[in-house]
Amino acid sequence: MTRRPVRLRQSGWDIQAPGRQRDQKASGVTLTTVHTRHTVCRVPRQTPSRVYEQRRDLGDRIRIRRSRLRVTQERLAELTGIDRRTLQRIERGESDPRYGHLILIADALGCTVVELLLEE
Structure with a gap:
């Protein structure tokens, strides 16, 4: 049984479980983040x-x-x-x-x- 990453999305913050990798598309740019511990990363947004x-x-x-x-x-x-x-x-x-x-x-x-x- 594979553990699924725990995610909490609220107001642009993304919290993900350790050891997971994800690809994310924002503003036409793909970002890949590798999490080694419980981390919080900022999801990019277009700034006016x-x-x-x-x-x-x-x-x-x-x-x-x-x-x-x-x-x-x-x-x-x-x-x-x-x-x-x-x-x-x-x-x-x-x-x-x-x-x-x-x-x-x-x-x-x-x-x-x-x-x-x-x-x-």
Whole structure:
């Protein structure tokens, strides 16, 4: 008797039993994931373009405030305790910052999170 993998699908998360392999088609791309232990993997979805635009806008606002204060990315990284590469990705709009990171960045730049998120 072969054990079937246990799957729980809820809001884009897929949990699968160990030692199983599956092929998955999403956005025309086939993904194969081999599970060695109970793992959780993210099922890719199409991200709306407005998300990328807002992410870039947020990065631009952070970069503008930082440059007005004449603070380098390295100095901002020291002030916030966030890795410099993470700050670079946030400023370029390549990653979504954690809320805690937004609080630290806003404090270091002398503004509030709301001011960072709102358009100037």
